[in-house]
Amino acid sequence: MSTKPRILVIGAGPAGLGAAARLLERAGQSIEVTVMHMGHQLGGKAADLRHGDSGGYDHGCHMIAGFYRNMKGLMSRAGIDLGNTLLSMGGAAHVYAPHNRKLHTIEGDGAFYVSSQLQSLPPLSLQERLTFDRVMNEAYVLTLRGQAEIRRLDDKCFSSWCIERGMPPHIAHNLPMLRYFQNVYFNYSGKVSAYHLLQSFRLMSDFGMESATQYVLPAGYTTTIWNPIGDYIRRMGGKFIPYARATNWQYQGQAITGVEIERPDPSVNRFDLAGWSQEDAHLGKGVRTVYTNFDYVISTVPSAVFRSMNQDNKQLWNSKFFNGISRLRSTATVSMTVVTRKPVGVYPGPVFGLPDPLGICVNMKPYWARYRDDPDIGSVLSFVGPERGFEAWSNEEIINSTIDSFSASDEFGCIREAGILDVEIRRNVTDYSMSFACEPGVQKYRPGNKTPFCNLFLAGDWVRNEVDLVCMEGAITSGQEAADMLMRQVNSGGCELPGKLRVC
Template identity: 45%
Template sequence: MKRKVLVIGSGAAGLAAATRLLELAPDRLEVKLVHQGHHFGGKASSTRTSSGRFIEHGWHMVVGFYDRLRALVRRAGVNDGDVFLSMGGQSHPFESWSQRIHTLDGSGDSVDFAGRFLSYDGLPIADRGNYGWFMGQAMLAARGTQDLTRHDDLCFDTFAIEHGMRPHLTKYSVFRFLREAYFNFPEQISAYHVLQSMRLMSTPARAESFVCKGPWSEVVWEPIARYFLALGGTVEPFTLATDWVWDGTRITGVRVARPDSAGHGEGTRPWEPAVRGLPGTERTLSGFDFVVSTIPHAVFVKMNRSEERMWRSPYFKRLLNLRSGATVSMTLTTREPVLEFPGPIFGFPAPLGIAVNMKPYWEEYRNDPKAGSVLDFVGQEAGFEGWSDSEIASATLDNFSRAYGVGDLRAAGVGEVELHRNRSDSERLLLCEPGVNQFRPGPRTPFDNLFLAGDWVRNEVDLICMEGAVASGHNAAAEVVSRL
């Protein structure tokens, strides 16, 4: 008889776990995927506005080392080479001292790594040698055999100064980039996370950045969901897990709610029709042998919160030390072309410090004469919670327009503006702050049949990104299969 597995959450980790379970043990497992939202992909999902345009939960980049994500996409029948488009190996730090957007060229072999900072004109000449030398040392440490996790309790600024970088260099965008990219801005970032990124990106090919040619949910995650169905899996749609039901060391049920009004889906997708007419239902899912939870940390720690026995136990108590941040994202079109840089621009004032012109990459916009540029902005909300959406949008336009050579974005004719504050628990992103790893769990839990996956769960990638989420999903699936 087949053993039953419930996978909760349909982001990168949930889709990776659910498909991997059926790839590994198709004859021995029955897998059900609990899908909360309208769109597959969790934090990396996309949606469409009433005007039919698509927007992302936040701008998402694929890095050259994302082998697991690419392989999953290929197994789902999608040609990853068609879907992920290279940004040409360049990124563009905005440095406040020069008020200019500079270019950092990521091409060339790894011997050139330190050398590229000697020609980076975003640093004054007097600082380039010291910075290039430090980055060369950091790359050597990252690529060496030492266990990088020992650098987790240090922030990267301290690591850099301890390793000979002049302290004032911490103020440059080219140094602060990873803090911003991991949304640890304005918080400090663990030196381990930066060094681990450098280790994984240690060749130009593995550091190259790519973007998706269209809406992530439609282009990437739905084909994977269809592949899961083709493998024999089933989807429990529009279902929110609220509490664990447990007995001794086993999860025996999951309390779920269907908070959404039914009938919103077109009913054309294979996972939608079953839910019509069932809004507001609360019930318990039971009868499974294993559960893989890919619920994000900020949601996970709210489940069964009134149960002191659970939350006073050392395992669960440690999870309360983890923190996550709310992100903000904004997409706008301009009539005239602006920000014609191939790669991401970063280092602008908070909250929306990163900007990318997606016009050349997004198929739907590439040949649209009404959109001269399509700007995707992203950043962390911290410090701006009291600002209205229009204040944030307006400040962002001012910040960018002040940069030398950009010109007035408003004069370029701002069209549609979509701003999202990703504040809810399921949207928040784990902060990889110093010391975080001692509190991050692995796939196993005190319950014999509950396994964890998700970007916040430790894995061989270990970074808070889609590739880490996929790796953790695979690990949780392997844990289940090893117990059959």
């Protein structure tokens, strides 16, 4: 029997892949790493919406920012050629101003540049402009003092922070940059944590002008990034178990001893999209079992999934650590792609601030290789936004309202007149597809990598980490931090498990 420490990583999204790769990069053949996941293809919420030849839309138009250092590092080590893969949107972004239905273009990279352009909406008097500049300067000085300093502002909305510093409320509540970040982090209206906004600024200006550049990929994320990273993990000896859904923890004392798993329901799990045949499933149809072949676990399931595990165990959920996690909330999102015959919305770069629910739109026609040179396709409009407030709307209502409000702008052109070739809508409402709600005051409840169980570590975009923003970079960073913490524990003698003592 192998005496190597056996590490089970649950989840194959950015955090799980980041954790598995880091473990194997650090410890090589001296450990066994198995990645178990539910079965929608590699990449979790950042996976392709469709896969292979049948398409290649992303699960919401995912963008990579210049400051994603850990993500870009992992891609390079997995052999992905960054130069040919990351397509810069030219430093251009646009904010839609509903009051005059016009687009305001921000050109150039760097947070300072972006913010100085964002402030010009709506028109400000000289006095208002001076106040605005003073408060913004104060914000930037604060970001230079480091993450610990700005993290203290998490309980505050950014707009309240501005008002306390003398900014008139009508400006503070309508800051275009607030709308921009509400869109980016799928936040509820008017509630963007001062910490998360300032942390975004900090990272967007931390590593030079390139930090705020936004990139997209020439094809879907699973094909372009996550599958090559999966192959990299396999080359280092890692194994994957697809189609296994973790439902509950089993534990004795302070150690996790088993993970209850079941074969996921294909109808809710996009089974058919995963690119594997159903025979690859670890479990037979309807089978439930307890998986015990591990010494350590890194759980990277989304926070809504984690909160659903061992739900009836009041003692566990009333304990301090778990009680904090129970206060976290998740947001459902909507993603939609519209393909048109003639060009509409021809701007390079993302548009933010469109009417809810789909506030962000990127025309992917110039970027996706599959469409780029196709003369029969004019535009591939990829929309994304939060579902909150629109739960009662039907798909048709969301589609029609998005198309109507987009077409009402003087600058985009009419989608219907351009000839609609295809519409794909996805409502990300299940526990595994919802996003963590990064709202003001949330930091005090976000767990770190360590749990009260000596052999259970947490990672994911909802777990506190050096980045702390709800994005792929935050998830990968958190996975790497969990792997490092676990290896420190293994190297310092391991952890005592019931019924046996493994000396690692």
